[in-house]
Amino acid sequence: MTPPSGPARPSEPTGPSRTGNTPEEPTTVSAPLQVFGVEDPAADCIADSAGGITFDLDAPGVPDAPGDWSAALVLRRRGSDEEAEEFRLPLAPNGDGRLRAVLPSTVALPEGRWDVYVACADAEPRRLVPGLADLRSLVDRRPGPSTSPLAVRIPYATKHGNLSLRSWLRGPHAEAGDLRPGTRGLTGRGRLYRVQDPAAWLAGAVVEARLRRDPDVVVTTPAGAVTAEGADAQDFTFTLDFAEPAGHWQGGLDVWDLWLRGAGGTETARIARILDDIADKKQIFTYPAQDVAAPYAPAQVGPYYTADNDLAIRIDERPPAAG
Structure with a gap:
């Protein structure tokens, strides 16, 4: 699978996350074990x-x-x-x-x-230290x-x-698939796992965009069934209009986390991409930001994967034109 191209995104903003991000490890290691020799064991x-x-x-x-x-x-x-x-x-x-x-x-x-x-x-x-890694069973x-x-x-x-x-460790889980950001919004496709009846769960389901700095602010859009060849009852699609989250933007950087809420509104699943062999998607799956005429000021909006491989969108100020 060839990841989408586009400019690298800036670092993820600080703030609450589902699992809690931690800093990279210290470089200190303990004394060698004689049975493994003087080299770092792999x-x-x-x-x-x-x-x-x-x-x-x-x-x-x-x-x-x-x-x-x-x-x-x-x-x-x-x-x-x-x-x-x-x-x-x-x-x-x-x-x-x-x-x-x-x-x-x-x-x-x-x-x-x-x-x-x-x-x-x-x-x-x-x-x-890492030796050989056989991760072929994780691909797709x-x-x-x-x-x-x-x-x-x-x-x-x-x-x-x-x-x-x-x-x-997730259940239910909504696996993100193809993402197509456009000038008006984000169209995405996904697949639902770990529910008893996926068709019933998805009937009337919605995708929620939750503003990270104020979780009470939520924008919703319907999640529909996929009609493409090869799709089944676990597949869903959605289109999120950028104008709605952009209407809440008041300058600076805003992050909206994307969730799938099932029929009846009782269960939710974080939309994420974890079912492959790539541990960190953030710097690999990158998407171009789209210009949006937000009420507050000209802005840019685009999807990205967080440090936990969860799907989110970010809204920030549009940089001034070159020259």
Whole structure:
């Protein structure tokens, strides 16, 4: 899939988010573990289509008998020191001097960024670096029918070269598809997951744009069924007129978060793009801003993906013409 082109967007504004963004990790690492040698230990990752991850580590000289070895893969949630925000997965010899740990899709790993460590005996856990990553099963992923929360985990390399895991746990979930921003508004397509009856849920559904600085301000637009070839009862489409959010703009930067509200108005799903192998969409899927004649002043409006891969639109002042 080729991401849409367009100028890079400025950094996401500060403010409340669904999961709480945390800063990038510190560069400090603990002392080396002798069993892994003097180099930083690396982990190969294999993702499965259900949301599970398998980690394989090189550990030359370890015994092949599981009873003779004790180690763990440690996942620590970024920005939290609480014991509850740590998961330990047993590491066991997998033959050929390798150790394996498995994170099943059935483990309810809370949303966030999880730094990956290896713990050996009484030594301090040590950060892992990325090895090979087989994420082919995540490309254009289409989860099967279920009402349980959707588990998504994507391993990635941090800016310091260490291994981390991005986790989402959502239900219901509205997966964003094609987006077409135009001079009048944003036309989008999506697919609904993790509801009992998607057709009934979408009948009369609306897309809500919620003003982040004042969540009581909401703009709605109908969400209709997709009639294109290959579409089914889970697919939906919408068109959001930029004039409505622009009418609330009073200068500066405004962000509107997009949600899908089901029939009856009781359940909502954040519109996001998480069902692929790209951990951070923000700098990859970029869209051109559109000029809007807002009542307050000339403005620019356009969609973007947040640091959590949620879909939002932003309204800002139109830059002065060059020259």
